[in-house]
Amino acid sequence: MNKTSSGPVRTAILVVLGLIWLAPVYLLIVNASKAVDGYDAASVWKPSGFSLFANFGDAWEKAALGDTLVATTLYSVVAPVLAVLIGAAAGYAIVVLRLRRGFLWFVFIFGGTIFPLQMILMPLFSGFADSGLYDTRVGMIIVYTAISVPFSAFVMRNFFTGIARSVFEAAIVDGGGMFRIFRSIYLPMAGSALAAIFILQATFVWNDLLLGLTLSQSESVRPIMPALTGLQSTYGGAALPTVLAGGLLVSLPTVVLFLAAQRFFSRGLALGQF
Amino acid sequence: MTSSTIERPAPVKNRASKQRSARTGAGSAPLFGLPAAAVVALLLYLPFLWTTYVSFTDYDGLASPVWSGLANYKAMFSDPDLIGALVNTLLWVVGMVTLPVVLGLLIAVLTYGHRWGTWLRLPFLLPYAISGVAVGVIWGFVLQPDGALGQALGYFGLPGAHTGWLQAGPGNTLMMVVAVTWQAAGVNALLFVIGLQSIPAEPLEAARLDGADGFRLFLHHLWPQLRPITTVVIGLSIVGSLKTFDVVWVMTQGGPGTSSETLALSMYKETFVLNDYGQGAAIALFLSLVTFAASILYLRYQLSDGDSR
Numbered sequence: 359m360n361k362t363s364s365g366p367v368r369t370a371i372l373v374v375l376g377l378i379w380l381a382p383v384y385l386l387i388v389n390a391s392k393a394v395d396g397y398d399a400a401s402v403w404k405p406s407g408f409s410l411f412a413n414f415g416d417a418w419e420k421a422a423l424g425d426t427l428v429a430t431t432l433y434s435v436v437a438p439v440l441a442v443l444i445g446a447a448a449g450y451a452i453v454v455l456r457l458r459r460g461f462l463w464f465v466f467i468f469g470g471t472i473f474p475l476q477m478i479l480m481p482l483f484s485g486f487a488d489s490g491l492y493d494t495r496v497g498m499i500i501v502y503t504a505i506s507v508p509f510s511a512f513v514m515r516n517f518f519t520g521i522a523r524s525v526f527e528a529a530i531v532d533g534g535g536m537f538r539i540f541r542s543i544y545l546p547m548a549g550s551a552l553a554a555i556f557i558l559q560a561t562f563v564w565n566d567l568l569l570g571l572t573l574s575q576s577e578s579v580r581p582i583m584p585a586l587t588g589l590q591s592t593y594g595g596a597a598l599p600t601v602l603a604g605g606l607l608v609s610l611p612t613v614v615l616f617l618a619a620q621r622f623f624s625r626g627l628a629l630g631q632f
Numbered sequence: 633m634t635s636s637t638i639e640r641p642a643p644v645k646n647r648a649s650k651q652r653s654a655r656t657g658a659g660s661a662p663l664f665g666l667p668a669a670a671v672v673a674l675l676l677y678l679p680f681l682w683t684t685y686v687s688f689t690d691y692d693g694l695a696s697p698v699w700s701g702l703a704n705y706k707a708m709f710s711d712p713d714l715i716g717a718l719v720n721t722l723l724w725v726v727g728m729v730t731l732p733v734v735l736g737l738l739i740a741v742l743t744y745g746h747r748w749g750t751w752l753r754l755p756f757l758l759p760y761a762i763s764g765v766a767v768g769v770i771w772g773f774v775l776q777p778d779g780a781l782g783q784a785l786g787y788f789g790l791p792g793a794h795t796g797w798l799q800a801g802p803g804n805t806l807m808m809v810v811a812v813t814w815q816a817a818g819v820n821a822l823l824f825v826i827g828l829q830s831i832p833a834e835p836l837e838a839a840r841l842d843g844a845d846g847f848r849l850f851l852h853h854l855w856p857q858l859r860p861i862t863t864v865v866i867g868l869s870i871v872g873s874l875k876t877f878d879v880v881w882v883m884t885q886g887g888p889g890t891s892s893e894t895l896a897l898s899m900y901k902e903t904f905v906l907n908d909y910g911q912g913a914a915i916a917l918f919l920s921l922v923t924f925a926a927s928i929l930y931l932r933y934q935l936s937d938g939d940s941r
Binding site: 481501539540583 | 637660661662663664665667668669671672673674675676677678679682683686693739742744746748752755756757758759761762763764765766769770771772773774777778779780783784787814818822826871874875877878881882896899900903904909911912913915916917919920924925927
């Protein structure tokens with residue numbers, strides 16, 4: 359499109375809307391920075407003082423964020439990596455190795471995402487309790503991996519479909535085994551798609567509440583979002599700056615990841631939708 | 633898949649092993665597909681089947697389930713609290729297919745082709761990276777009685793400064809829809825931008841030269857071509873809104889009373905608070921069926937366009 363379409367009216371609407379959108383972020387930062395003592399609930403729009411780091415520390419202690427941060431980081435890295443590899447292997451089998459009845463395999467694997475989490479919560483809870491996986495880090499990794507596999511397989515199938523058949527044929531002529539072709543030719547080629555899936559799934563795991571709430575209880579296993587809700591209910595409206603600081607703190611990683619890798623976010627969305 | 637048989641010149645190769653693998657690699661293919669299928673079967677499908685069974689039983693999680701037919705489903709449509717949750721869920725669906733979709737489309741159309749489009753879109757995308765829990769914390773704060781919103785309204789002399797936004801239904805549900813709109817509009821905009829990018833530029837230029845502009849250009853030339861992506865966005869919105877849990881859990885816990893409870897929340901409460909596993913399972917299956925119906929809407933597009941990228 360041309361310059362007329364960047365007209366002042368258009369820009370003005372966008373700027374006003376954008377400012378409205380940023381207002382809650384502004385309120386979050388300003389009020390998370392206020393000292394707990396002498397916090398004035400009647401003037402939330404005015405900044406006053408800067409106790410952000412003290413409030414971070416408070417939230418950190420009260421919600422035992424140290425332990426949960428380690429656990430959540432573990433989940434958000436390990437589970438998406440496993441899911442990306444498992445999904446890529448499935449995509450490779452279906453598209454490149456032309457798995458017999460590949461489409462049925464694909465529908466079966468992808469079908470795993472169609473129903474809501476509510477449908478699997480109770481059996482997972484019972485099953486995990488019976489098998490000793492309840493409230494363990496391994497259990498959380500397993501469940502987050504399983505949830506992430508269908509989307510990963512879906513995107514990788516689409517991605518591998520776009521790669522010329524001759525690549526595979528050349529690799530065969532060069533005498534590569536199926537596993538080596540997967541590891542040293544197809545995986546490296548899919549770098550950007552793998553990164554896109556990883557980022558989307560890592561964000562999903564980091565932001566999860568429901569699975570963490572259902573399948574864990576101890577401070578060293580419980581993911582960060584359930585921990586944050588714990589902080590909120592303990593404090594009610596009493597120490598708002600602490601709660602808000604907690605909210606800001608747990609949001610920083612995904613927001614930074616998002617800003618640093620916006621390109622991958624869009625790409626992941628595009629790959630996921632088409 | 634059938635075309636694989638055509639392009640095989642079967643050259644005379646000396647080593648038999650090479651030829652075998654060159655055929656398709658089908659021998660080891662199941663090995664690569666198996667981990668994904670196994671994980672999905674064990675952790676998604678098996679629980680799915682168990683929940684389906686339990687939904688037709690009376691089960692407290694301890695004693696064995698006792699077959700009860702459709703009792704749990706009947707309760708869903710006779711228990712006033714569950715009917716309330718059903719209505720609230722419907723409100724969520726209606727709210728989420730209008731507010732964030734219309735705003736997303738507006739943002740997409742306004743920023744697409746704009747010189748600073750990427751930057752102007754950023755404020756709307758930022759909340760997408762934030763969790764539902766954090767959105768709940770932020771908006772719970774904004775919507776406190778005489779909180780940020782009230783103070784802003786008061787400052788501009790507008791009515792409603794002292795409204796208890798989350799204190800009564802259905803207003804509390806609507807305000808939470810607004811909160812989630814804040815989070816979801818940006819990603820919808822991004823999807824619409826992806827849709828806009830796939831529209832060829834020449835016909836648009838021609839229409840523009842013919843004197844079409846602004847709203848008319850949008851209505852007659854852009855909108856029809858955005859139909860597929862709109863279906864996807866609406867499908868995703870319906871599916872997402874049926875599952876609404878995090879924001880409500882943080883902002884009102886479904887209250888006051890059960891005035892803002894959604895079915896996803898009822899499912900959790902029935903199962904893990906009241907130990908009525910059967911009732912929780914029935915709600916879950918009902919949600920799944922509706923979700924499935926909505927998914928068919930947009931999955932058709934997803935699956936049929938599977939190889940376009």
